[in-house]
Amino acid sequence: MADSSLIFPSDEFRGRLRWLQAAMTTAELDVLMLTQPADIFYATGFLTRFWESPARPWFVLVPLAGDPVAVIPSIGADLMGRTWVRDIRTWPAPDPRDDGMSLLRETLEELLPVIGRIGLPMGLETQVRMPLGDLDQLRRSLATHKFVDATAVVHRVREVKSEAEIAKIKATCAIAGRAFDRVPDMAGAGVPLDQVFRDFQAALMTEGADWVSYTAGGAGQGGYGDVISPAGSNPLAEGDLLMLDTGAVRDGYFCDFDRNFAIGPASDAMRRGYDVLYEATEDALAGLRPGLRACEVHAVLADGIAKRGGQPLDGRLGHGLGVTLTEWPSFTPLDHTVLRAGMVLTLEPGLELSPGKIMVHEENIVLRADGCELLSPRASHSLPEI
Numbered sequence: 001m002a003d004s005s006l007i008f009p010s011d012e013f014r015g016r017l018r019w020l021q022a023a024m025t026t027a028e029l030d031v032l033m034l035t036q037p038a039d040i041f042y043a044t045g046f047l048t049r050f051w052e053s054p055a056r057p058w059f060v061l062v063p064l065a066g067d068p069v070a071v072i073p074s075i076g077a078d079l080m081g082r083t084w085v086r087d088i089r090t091w092p093a094p095d096p097r098d099d100g101m102s103l104l105r106e107t108l109e110e111l112l113p114v115i116g117r118i119g120l121p122m123g124l125e126t127q128v129r130m131p132l133g134d135l136d137q138l139r140r141s142l143a144t145h146k147f148v149d150a151t152a153v154v155h156r157v158r159e160v161k162s163e164a165e166i167a168k169i170k171a172t173c174a175i176a177g178r179a180f181d182r183v184p185d186m187a188g189a190g191v192p193l194d195q196v197f198r199d200f201q202a203a204l205m206t207e208g209a210d211w212v213s214y215t216a217g218g219a220g221q222g223g224y225g226d227v228i229s230p231a232g233s234n235p236l237a238e239g240d241l242l243m244l245d246t247g248a249v250r251d252g253y254f255c256d257f258d259r260n261f262a263i264g265p266a267s268d269a270m271r272r273g274y275d276v277l278y279e280a281t282e283d284a285l286a287g288l289r290p291g292l293r294a295c296e297v298h299a300v301l302a303d304g305i306a307k308r309g310g311q312p313l314d315g316r317l318g319h320g321l322g323v324t325l326t327e328w329p330s331f332t333p334l335d336h337t338v339l340r341a342g343m344v345l346t347l348e349p350g351l352e353l354s355p356g357k358i359m360v361h362e363e364n365i366v367l368r369a370d371g372c373e374l375l376s377p378r379a380s381h382s383l384p385e386i
Contacts (some may be wrong), residue, residue, distance in 0.1 A: 123149045217258065
């Protein structure tokens with residue numbers, strides 16, 4: 001009988017297991033220990049919002065050979081049992097005396113050789129989701145074994161998406177695209193910005209999002225000041241530039257793109273800025289290929305802005321995307337990650353319209369062997385006016 005699983009057929013997860021174990025072999029790891037929600041979801045299909053509670057740690061152990069072992073609080077046993085994982089070991093959490101540490105240690109000792117190497121992601125864009133004191137205790141109790149950084153093992157596998165993952169991200173992008181199409185009906189002069197944010201999130205849900213983890217944006221005369229602020233109650237006014245940015249989720253996969261709107265007639269500066277960002281994005285869409293480094297993509301976008309008379313923003317101009325809102329690599333001058341076919345990425349050029357006023361444009365793509373494929377519906381060629 002075929003394995004049961006959530007989100008994808010079990011063969012999808014078995015393929016991921018093979019890729020992880022191949023990377024573990026190269027890194028000479030005996031066990032990979034996963035603690036972060038995204039990594040656990042990636043390896044198992046275990047999808048829940050229960051991660052919002054910090055009261056319990058969760059562990060999935062990937063051995064060098066064989067299937068993963070889940071060491072989790074008992075409250076998660078039923079849901080994990082609906083994934084393809086069959087070896088599920090639980091404890092009644094939270095337990096202030098021993099919150100899973102004895103069970104985790106015993107399981108690791110069972111999976112490890114006499115002297116083993118335990119891989120744990122420790123680098124940028126990783127966290128260890130357990131109490132630091134418990135981690136120290138675990139290290140001491142496994143003194144014959146060595147904990148080593150497994151960031152590259154997880155990153156190199158997760159950054160290239162399967163066709164099934166790409167289809168999920170594209171479906172989430174389509175949901176957001178339909179919600180963005182409804183913005184002219186919910187925004188306009190006199191409407192409070194926080195009301196627009198709430199209506200936009202409601203539109204994302206009614207269009208099919210499972211949840212909306214991230215909604216941000218900005219509005220202001222001639223431009224906005226940043227792209228991460230929560231909305232205030234100030235009403236929109238003619239002459240404002242409105243931007244909405246969303247990380248909606250469907251089946252565990254994010255989209256992450258924005259759209260800009262002029263409230264009333266757009267100023268010449270707003271139109272010029274929009275055109276510059278649109279054309280800089282076109283440069284990237286035409287020029288990206290596997291083999292380029294992330295820093296070279298940053299240069300394509302920054303140069304595309306500068307050669308058209310714009311002032312590029314500092315910081316990154318795009319990033320990876322998938323089971324988290326932002327993933328590696330980052331399009332900055334310092335990131336030398338080599339791009340590979342199958343990476344899902346955001347192109348996010350931004351420029352300064354005037355001192356303290358900016359505009360940012362973002363699209364989602366998948367990199368194919370012969371170039372870019374858009375996953376987000378392409379923005380309007382000219383700045384929309386409401």
